[in-house]
Amino acid sequence: MFKRFHQLYPADSMASDQKIYRASTTAPVNIAVIKYWGKRDPTLNLPTNSSLSVTLSQSDLRTHTTASCSSTYRKETPEDSLLLNGKLEPLTTPRSIACLRSLRALRSELESTNPSLPKLSTYPLRLASSNNFPTAAGLASSAAGFAALVRAIADLYELPQSPTELSLIARQGSGSACRSLLGGYVAWDKGSRDDGTDSCARLVAPKSHWPEMRALILVASAEQKSVSSTAGMQTTVKTSGLFRQRVEAVPQRMLEMEKAIREKDFEAFAEITRKESNSFHATCLDTDPPIFYMNETSKMAIRAVEAINKEAGRTVATYTFDAGPNCVIYYLEKDWDFLAAKLDLALDGKEGWSKERTSDAGGLGVGNERVEEGLKN
Numbered sequence: 001m002f003k004r005f006h007q008l009y010p011a012d013s014m015a016s017d018q019k020i021y022r023a024s025t026t027a028p029v030n031i032a033v034i035k036y037w038g039k040r041d042p043t044l045n046l047p048t049n050s051s052l053s054v055t056l057s058q059s060d061l062r063t064h065t066t067a068s069c070s071s072t073y074r075k076e077t078p079e080d081s082l083l084l085n086g087k088l089e090p091l092t093t094p095r096s097i098a099c100l101r102s103l104r105a106l107r108s109e110l111e112s113t114n115p116s117l118p119k120l121s122t123y124p125l126r127l128a129s130s131n132n133f134p135t136a137a138g139l140a141s142s143a144a145g146f147a148a149l150v151r152a153i154a155d156l157y158e159l160p161q162s163p164t165e166l167s168l169i170a171r172q173g174s175g176s177a178c179r180s181l182l183g184g185y186v187a188w189d190k191g192s193r194d195d196g197t198d199s200c201a202r203l204v205a206p207k208s209h210w211p212e213m214r215a216l217i218l219v220a221s222a223e224q225k226s227v228s229s230t231a232g233m234q235t236t237v238k239t240s241g242l243f244r245q246r247v248e249a250v251p252q253r254m255l256e257m258e259k260a261i262r263e264k265d266f267e268a269f270a271e272i273t274r275k276e277s278n279s280f281h282a283t284c285l286d287t288d289p290p291i292f293y294m295n296e297t298s299k300m301a302i303r304a305v306e307a308i309n310k311e312a313g314r315t316v317a318t319y320t321f322d323a324g325p326n327c328v329i330y331y332l333e334k335d336w337d338f339l340a341a342k343l344d345l346a347l348d349g350k351e352g353w354s355k356e357r358t359s360d361a362g363g364l365g366v367g368n369e370r371v372e373e374g375l376k377n
């Protein structure tokens with residue numbers, strides 16, 4: 001699921017230890033239909049339950065990251081650095097350090113078996129990253145961000161590891177990031193080992209398996225969320241009684257969701273998706289103090305989808321919300337005209353809704369979603 005714009009290359013023909021090495025990549029956003037919420041090990045980012053997501057295309061939602069390293073950087077900024085959306089950010093958080101340490105260790109292994117390789121593992125790293133969507137607004141920016149970081153450095157270091165192996169590293173940056181290393185329908189198996197070596201991403205089905213699937217995003221607010229996922233899920237684990245029930249219910253839901261995807265059963269996919277989203281947000285509400293990720297605009301979108309399905313007498317669309325108010329609607333391509341017309345009718349003219357529809361869904365697939373600046377808070 002990654003577009004590689006550059007392969008590893010030296011920027012000029014200077015002596016080898018003066019070269020600047022660079023690799024760029026883009027990584028997609030994924031939106032969970034079975035949510036990850038709760039850590040059994042916060043340091044290693046090991047989850048209390050398995051989760052499953054659909055990888056969206058990079059046409060509208062993606063992180064672009066360039067990683068470079070050079071011995072010459074030592075003279076200017078000896079530390080690793082990250083330029084995120086044009087702003088210099090520290091690369092000193094434990095999560096970033098964990099990812100960089102693992103990637104450097106793999107490069108160092110390569111260098112020790114092949115001494116002619118330049119010692120990139122010892123050079124300072126410079127990362128430049130940009131999102132084409134609001135950061136930290138509940139649109140899975142950390143998932144795409146850490147997936148892109150890991151992939152870009154892995155390409156820079158020419159690491160032979162598979163996407164699944166790299167997902168173990170991205171998971172340490174942000175749990176949901178491990179699922180963005182793969183395309184299509186992706187599970188993150190919680191694993192059982194204490195060291196987390198079996199807590200990684202797994203391909204459930206490629207995008208081509210169910211090409212009629214579409215995703216539509218209604219942006220209710222592009223503001224940063226008030227409670228981060230990391231902090232929110234920690235409080236939930238400590239305080240919510242519903243959370244314990246949820247942890248027991250999710251394994252069965254995972255099995256049913258995988259079956260629905262395997263059998264391309266949209267009715268079942270839709271039912272599990274909306275119930276799972278509602279169960280997750282109920283658990284947030286059951287947290288003490290309660291966490292409200294959805295707002296009135298979000299509820300308007302839920303009511304609209306429920307009414308559209310009722311009027312059609314079948315399931316045309318389903319909805320899910322991550323840790324934010326923005327609504328992701330899944331539907332099948334054949335239903336676009338009906339859904340779009342009904343959504344216009346249901347939401348146009350309502351408070352908070354502005355009619356700034358941007359593009360047309362025709363011919364798109366999973367991974368070919370649109371961002372609609374339709375709902376405003």
Ligand code: DP6
Nearest residue numbers: 032035036174175176229230322323
């Ligand atoms: C609601 O992956 O952002 O989007 O591991 O602490 O970085 P950390 O959390 P994060 O949590 C995502 C939560 C979610 C559900 C999901 O994507 O599965």
